[in-house]
Amino acid sequence: MDLDLDKLKERQKRIRNFSIVAHIDHGKSTIADRILEKTHTVSKRDMKAQILDDLDLERERGITIKLNAVELEYTAKDGKDYIFHLIDTPGHVDFSYEVSRSLAACEGALLVVDAAQGVEAQTLANAYLAIDNDLEIVPVINKVDLPSAQPEKVQEEIEEMIGIDASDSVMTSAKTGLGIDELLERIVSDVPAPEGDITKPLKALIFDSVYDSYRGVVLNVRVREGLVKVGDTIELMSNKKTFEVTDVGVMSPKAVSRDYLMAGDVGYITASIKSVVETQVGDTVTLADNPTDEPLTGYRKSTPMVYAGMYPVDNGKYEDLHEALEKLKLNDAALEYEPETSQALGFGFRVGFLGLLHMDVVQERLEREFNLDLIITSPSVDYHVTTTSGEEIVVDNPAELPDASEIKEVREPYVRAEIMVPEDFVGPVMELCQRKRGQFVTMDYLDKYRVNVIYKLPLLEIIFDFFDDLKSNTKGYASLDYRVEEYEPSELVKMDILLNGESVDALSFIVHKDFAYQRGRDIVSRLKEVIPRQMFEIPVQAAIGNKIVARATVKAYRKDVTAKLYGGDRTRRDKLLNKQKAGKKRMKEVGKVSIPQEAFMSVLNLNKGQTDDSGK
């Protein structure tokens, strides 16, 4: 192999590694498509819309979940050929950890801002992530074709709110293709070429790893120093495991083998690694016989924020569910699960998700790709509990919360929520936050019209429907960004639900003392609606400890039953519920009672009930 050092150095100067960051829907994927098209990475004819979103589900939902790195070739106006590595990032608040991963592989970021919407919460959050990573930021104002576009105003916003020079922002319309040529030139001129000594021992960062049934584990790496090629023995520095490299290459957008990857490159390595568990994202890859002295510093790991039980409708499918989760995990580093048993539902798993959207995506993939029918219990957060005997435990399943008499203190996760909103809506936003047990922190005017309202809120209150409520209370103008900051003591109680006199563990939930009675009543009346009638009466009760706080009765079967199901507005929560309804009637027999999937999601509706009540 001809590895002329001067040529390699010359090649390194022509590499540009960059990401595109934006608030959701500001046009990141469409811009990526245009760039791919312009660089002829895919011919227009072959190009499916949004080729970077390779999961069917992503395309359907129009959201980007997994990050993808592609290599593009671009002949610039200076006549030289440049090598672009474009790393796509997701925009949804559930997936912000994926953003920080991809940024670690780049020197620059295109910050895309919608010319009509302006800077929003995720624009800021992502811009700060990029600044923290020392990336060169190229501001891009997209959708300038829209009649409501106000590019100059957006330019000012970027300068005022992010503090970067936006006077030379690239004006684009990813829809018409306007400005894309200029954007490509700006990537060449503004994004710095990677540095890193090619002659030093290999030092590469794993920023993603995916399982491929043909190739085994595929490591997506950013090479920082040195060079790697087929036949090398690599070592994963965190666990000292060694593997022989079977292939290296880049995605373009399909996998294309290369002779080597060198300092500055973003590409893949395969090395007959059997399990993704061995390959930690953030780990450093080096050569076994010529290792680097110091590993790279890893970056923030994703941690689940929402937990729910997943049970096969057919108990015989437990192993299938196990296998399916194992396979999904190979592709989804954020997914966590462990076995769990429920008296009511049998054997299943407690699964940790980044948020409700992530939960929804996982459920859909399990059902679609693995053909499983699942019952999912209502989502919960994790609680830190100190028992009277001084023991510290973490509880992510309401059924496992110890008896009140054994609890000294329960702490729940609180987030710092930044809500950006036009001044006119500050009132409704504050009202909503107060209702959700929020504590006001501060409020800043971002410009003449817009305010950044900061609240401390219990994660429990915001995971379900806060975002939807926020949107409806502000005519869609508010944007939200949040992160878990701390755990704080809270007066929480466990609500048990009894059907036919039997406590159903999978229906219990944790609720703040002040809302307990109302929610007890709400859930009971909701369950009364969704539990199908039988030949006998079914008492439905809500209890805190031994105390029954609400009760209702599912009357014995009559012929004219019309189950009144919640229709409601078009929010994510409702879509979730509607989907549960639309699918096959998923039921679980518990004792003599059949419990449908909707019953387990009742707690999502409860919040709605509460909001409606207080909103009246």
Ligand SMILES: Nc1nc2c(ncn2[C@@H]2O[C@H](COP(=O)(O)OP(=O)(O)OP(=O)(O)O)[C@@H](O)[C@H]2O)c(=O)[nH]1
């Ligand atoms: N009018 C107009 N519409 C655009 C333009 N760019 C993108 N859009 C539309 O805006 C919507 C969102 O674009 P996407 O590219 O999917 O946005 P995104 O930021 O990638 O969204 P996520 O992948 O969900 O984070 C789509 O309906 C696009 O067709 C533009 O320049 N002009």
